């Protein structure tokens with residue numbers, strides 16, 4: 001950085017797929033981005049952000065950034081490219097989409113997107129083109145479905161206690177989220193409670209990760225067993241008289257029915273399922289029974305399994321049994337999705353949506369692209385795609401099918417991206433995309449309550465264009481630019497969104513930087529009632545009730561819905577270890593990566609060192625393995641090789657791989673999601689990323705494998 005150029009501070013918000021949605025102060029010199037810091041004036045961010053975003057200059061100035069449109073030369077995935085102009089590139093996309101439409105109908109075009117940016121305009125504008133052209137819909141399933149369905153089944157809406165109240169709790173339970181790695185601000189508020197009030201921090205997870213190392217009580221349970229732990233905690237409450245019967249009589253549907261159901265869900269029963277000791281379960285039950293200000297911060301991690309929705313519902317039932325909701329610093333939080341009430345109809349072109357157009361399951365992209373009739377909803381094949389802000393060849397389950405599908409010669413794929421991702425390398429056309437500091441957008445918290453403006457603070461490189469630009473230019477070429485929502489700037493659309501949603505204007509948000517939409521105490525603690533018509537929490541959920549991720553009617557209920565439990569319980573739907581597959585594998589998030597983002601920066605790669613497999617010393621000894629030995633790990637979906645990191649951070653029989661590393665970082669060029677199933681999880685669909693049974697076979701002694709930074 002030129003030291004003579006004066007520094008200025010740009011204001012922004014983190015666009016990445018992280019519940020924290022931090023408010024950012026960005027150091028700028030000329031048109032260069034330097035250090036990024038958390039905004040101290042934002043009461044949730046509180047001046048703290050993760051290290052990977054603090055180093056953002058490294059990402060935005062990365063020498064491997066895509067800077068020109070590229071057209072494939074030679075076979076798919078062969079690595080041959082030639083530069084073309086933006087005009088020619090956009091003409092080609094429009095021509096291929098029109099050809100596909102003429103041959104098989106508009107549904108043969110599938111615009112595919114996700115959370116590479118969480119900006120409301122840049123992420124969701126792709127729907128405007130989709131609806132205007134009647135292209136195939138996307139049934140979003142890859143992230144929230146089990147968590148949100150489980151929460152909604154109990155509470156009736158996706159809101160909860162202000163997460164800043166963790167700072168005034170006496171016991172903070174961090175359940176199924178490695179917050180140190182994935183949403184650092186949770187730790188800010190939890191540790192404040194410990195420092196100022198002597199609060200206990202309880203961490204529940206399947207391995208001894210960085211968050212568990214901060215715990216006063218660490219509960220390392222077996223994958224998929226969270227529902228059993230929750231049931232036993234409630235059993236203890238009823239048994240010991242610490243359950244709040246007066247609260248439940250007012251605020252819950254059937255406490256007597258629940259108590260009867262839980263009579264057999266003893267700590268001994270739960271110990272047999274969770275792998276925890278009876279003493280650990282009893283200690284936890286006693287702790288929360290004696291601490292009215294117990295705050296449950298329920299994460300996504302423990303729901304990314306086939307028991308996920310019932311597990312979330314069971315965990316959420318615990319503070320209801322104990323009446324924690326009534327107290328400041330008590331209750332539970334998962335997502336604030338329902339507080340924002342954003343009307344994105346103009347951005348998304350909602351008025352143009354034709355309800356007869358099919359939806360294709362995002363998580364089943366592999367099955368869709370290889371022509372599975374069910375996955376295609378018995379409609380035409382997908383023969384043309386625009387992929388924005390996601391990297392399905394790396395992040396989607398059943399990776400071998402995804403890559404096989406993307407390699408089809410009769411499929412045209414345009415990928416609009418920041419880097420040459422695992423998906424981009426398989427494309428026909430690659431367009432370079434802006435990063436968040438180079439375009440205007442607006443963001444909302446998931447794990448907190450702010451709506452934040454993220455204005456453009458630097459100019460993008462000359463050949464790079466925003467998602468919004470691409471959608472607008474394709475609309476012109478495809479003859480729909482005169483339809484509602486097109487022809488506006490990003491700032492116009494932000495202003496429209498804010499005004500329609502009753503959140504002021506672009507000008508007012510610009511003046512304030514952010515707006516805190518936290519509901520008042522009574523509403524946040526459900527003291528005016530839960531989200532159901534009678535205001536009562538549902539211990540006995542109706543799994544068929546409409547919720548935030550209810551599949552479209554044409555898709556219908558997903559997975560083995562008939563086997564979902566009637567009460568909070570261990571569902572037993574997970575992909576169990578068996579004689580052929582004696583290990584359970586979880587694909588957990590690495591601290592320096594965020595999904596597949598940051599797997600390209602040297603700062604993140606050198607800190608994560610290499611892709612590896614955490615294995616307990618007893619398992620390693622049984623298989624005759626030493627640290628760094630290479631193993632083959634597999635199941636019916638495929639196999640890949642990894643070095644072993646021998647560690648008692650995992651339990652015997654459990655394996656953890658932290659990622660997401662690029663596919664090309666693995667010896668065979670296939671990444672970890674090769675092993676993960678795409679069978680839909682009940683009842684709303686979703687991918688069970690942490691619920692995979694595998695075998696492990698020794699391959700070779702240590703190769704010294706490490707990834708170059």
Ligand code: SF4
Pocket residue numbers: 014015016018019020021022049050051053054182183184185594
């Ligand atoms: S990735 Fe998460 S913790 Fe890091 S800056 Fe972004 S919102 Fe904050």
